[in-house]
Amino acid sequence: MNAAKRHEIFSRLRAANPHPTTELEYTTPFELLVAVVLSAQATDKGVNLATRRLFPVAHTPEAIVALGEAGLADYIKTIGLYKSKARHLIAACQMLVELHGSQVPAERAALEALPGVGRKTANVILNTAFGQPTMAVDTHIFRVANRTGLAPxxxxxxxxxxxxxxxxxxxxxxxxxxxxxxxxxxxxxxKPKCGECIIADLCEFKGKLVAPAPLRARRG
Ligand code: SF4
Incomplete structure (x- = not known):
């Protein structure tokens, strides 16, 4: 894909949504860290339902540690893999308290050293909590990048x-x-919704499901 097309794709995405952010609910970097760890193989909606109950009770590393593994598991048991996520989060919170003054570090190496935090999670935290230009490639981004030709x-x-x-x-x-x-x-x-896609004319996906021209004209 050439640079002009790439620029146009992001210009349109920006025009349609000038201030995009995560759909995970959080108010601090620590809450975001907890939510992102919980979101692995789970939906943001499911995570939000759990954290709406959890954060009013415990939204600091100390408070999560005080809940204990079983106590934390109780709040997140509607989320897949909740037992291992509870174990990882308790261990991560202990590390935050002991090594980082209970703050979420803004460095990749320190983030990835936390239990349950891999490259993707670190990228989300660095980007969304600390404004760094990282790219957390999840299943959606992987698909869009490959299909459109943005970054196969x-x-x-x-x-x-x-x-x-x-x-x-x-x-x-x-x-x-x-x-x-x-x-x-x-x-x-x-089923990509190519007929509603604002970058359909720029997308290089051979399997694009774009409506025939006369139909598009009638809609427009
Ligand atoms: S045209 Fe279709 S395949 Fe291409 S980005 Fe839009 S929805 Fe995806």
């Missing part, structure tokens, strides 16, 4: 690196959210 790649890391290299600087902070939301609501896995 066989692995998540390849796509991440290509996106970071090719997205114009002015879009880099928010690109992660635009691509996730586009994948979640428009360029869906089984």
């Amino acid at each position: 790649g066989k692995t998540v890391l390849e796509v991440e690196k290509k996106l970071l290299k090719t997205i114009p600087a002015e879009f880099r902070i928010d690109a992660h959210h635009w691509l996730i939301l586009h994948g979640r609501y428009v360029c869906q896995a089984r």
Whole structure:
């Protein structure tokens, strides 16, 4: 894909949603960290339902540690893999208290050293809590990047690196959210909504499901 097309894609995504953000509910970097760890293989909606109960009771590392593994599990048991997530979060909170003054570190290495925090989670925290131009490639971004031709790649890391290299600087902070939301609501896995897609004419996906021209004209 050429640079002009790439620029136009992000210009349109920005025009449609100038201030994109995560759909996870949080008020502090720590709450975001908890929510992102819980969101692995779970929906943001499901995580929000659980954290709406959890955060009023415990929204600091000390308070989560005080709940204990069983106590925390009780709040998050509607979420997949909740037992291992509770174990990881308690261990991560202990590390935050002991090593980071109960604050979420803004460095990749320190984040990835926390139990339950991998590269993708660290990227989300660095981007969304600390405003760094990282690219957390999840299933949606991986699909959109490959389909559209924005950043084709066989692995998540390849796509991440290509996106970071090719997205114009002015879009880099928010690109992660635009691509996730586009994948979640428009360029869906089984049935992409190409007829409603604002970048359909720029997308290089050979399997695009674009309505025939006369129909588009009638709609427009
Ligand atoms: S045109 Fe279709 S395949 Fe291309 S980005 Fe839009 S929804 Fe996805």
